[in-house]
Amino acid sequence: MAKVFIYPATSLILSDLVARFGHKPLGAALGIRERIQTAGVDSPPLQITPEEPKRGLKYAAVEVPSGVRGRMAIYGPLIEEAEAAVIVTDADLAFGCMGCARTDELILFSLRQKGMPILELKYPTTEEEGVQFVAAIKKFLAGLPNGGEA
Amino acid sequence: MMAEYTPDYVGTVTKYVFVESPSMTPGELALRAYEASEGVLIKETCFGLQVTGEPESVDRLIEEIRAFDPTHIFIKDRGFPPGDPRRCRANLGGARPGYLGHEREFRILRYITHGLEELDRRGEEAEVPETAPVSEKKPVFDIKRLQEIIETEEP
Numbered sequence: 001m002a003k004v005f006i007y008p009a010t011s012l013i014l015s016d017l018v019a020r021f022g023h024k025p026l027g028a029a030l031g032i033r034e035r036i037q038t039a040g041v042d043s044p045p046l047q048i049t050p051e052e053p054k055r056g057l058k059y060a061a062v063e064v065p066s067g068v069r070g071r072m073a074i075y076g077p078l079i080e081e082a083e084a085a086v087i088v089t090d091a092d093l094a095f096g097c098m099g100c101a102r103t104d105e106l107i108l109f110s111l112r113q114k115g116m117p118i119l120e121l122k123y124p125t126t127e128e129e130g131v132q133f134v135a136a137i138k139k140f141l142a143g144l145p146n147g148g149e150a
Numbered sequence: 151m152m153a154e155y156t157p158d159y160v161g162t163v164t165k166y167v168f169v170e171s172p173s174m175t176p177g178e179l180a181l182r183a184y185e186a187s188e189g190v191l192i193k194e195t196c197f198g199l200q201v202t203g204e205p206e207s208v209d210r211l212i213e214e215i216r217a218f219d220p221t222h223i224f225i226k227d228r229g230f231p232p233g234d235p236r237r238c239r240a241n242l243g244g245a246r247p248g249y250l251g252h253e254r255e256f257r258i259l260r261y262i263t264h265g266l267e268e269l270d271r272r273g274e275e276a277e278v279p280e281t282a283p284v285s286e287k288k289p290v291f292d293i294k295r296l297q298e299i300i301e302t303e304e305p
Binding site for chain 1: 156229248269
């Protein structure tokens with residue numbers, strides 16, 4: 001079972017397909033869950049405390065806005081942990097404020113810099129593209145070093 | 151002065167179960183899931199379920215739930231437990247944060263379902279593209295074809 005980072009990190013489709021084909025999807029929920037279940041100071045809604053931008057310094061320089069560093073404190077460890085990644089390049093649901101947008105760019109850059117196997121594809125818009133989408137992901141996941149049941 | 155935070159549901163995992171099926175409603179799915187729940191907390195939603203419990207119990211339940219309708223049931227992790235006041239729309243009003251993203255992907259699920267069914271049907275013969283599928287927008291009218299028509303002076 002390989003750990004596969006998914007982008008968009010909140011994607012239902014990617015999370016399901018990666019788990020369905022026998023691997024562990026790494027998405028935003030895992031980072032958020034870790035914070036929600038850790039006791040500390042109350043910092044609703046996501047329990048992002050002033051400590052997170054400090055942790056984010058590992059992934060972004062000090063002059064990078066704290067919003068990006070705070071977000072990278074969630075995604076950075078997941079990217080480090082990842083052994084492969086599946087990226088949907090035309091995900092219009094992965095939009096947001098400047099903090100989200102710049103973090104997304106940094107996530108994609110970090111994934112590509114890591115030199116691990118990456119599958120990039122687009123969401124299907126027809127049934128035949130759906131077949132190709134699923135087949136491409138299945139083939140990619142089956143070819144990973146810790147190949148799943150696919 | 152910042153207040154102290156004491157988390158609930160420590161050590162549990164929560165997963166979303168989405169059902170997009172012509173033959174099964176979220177209500178029916180919930181009933182069948184309750185039968186197999188064995189202590190896992192189940193919350194019915196408009197799109198499916200949320201299941202919360204010990205990781206091993208949730209994994210076991212998820213495996214059973216998937217078997218009800220493998221190509222129409224989709225599952226993903228959730229960071230928050232069900233009914234959390236920071237996320238639950240009962241407290242906030244409007245759509246729950248994150249719902250709109252789910253709604254966007256929900257429209258694509260039928261293609262994924264078709265893909266899964268076709269791959270099962272085709273088996274090993276399934277044609278896997280060498281490169282990832284790319285849906286390029288084709289021009290309404292090919293410019294080369296227009297040039298040909300002009301040159302041949304077709305009526």
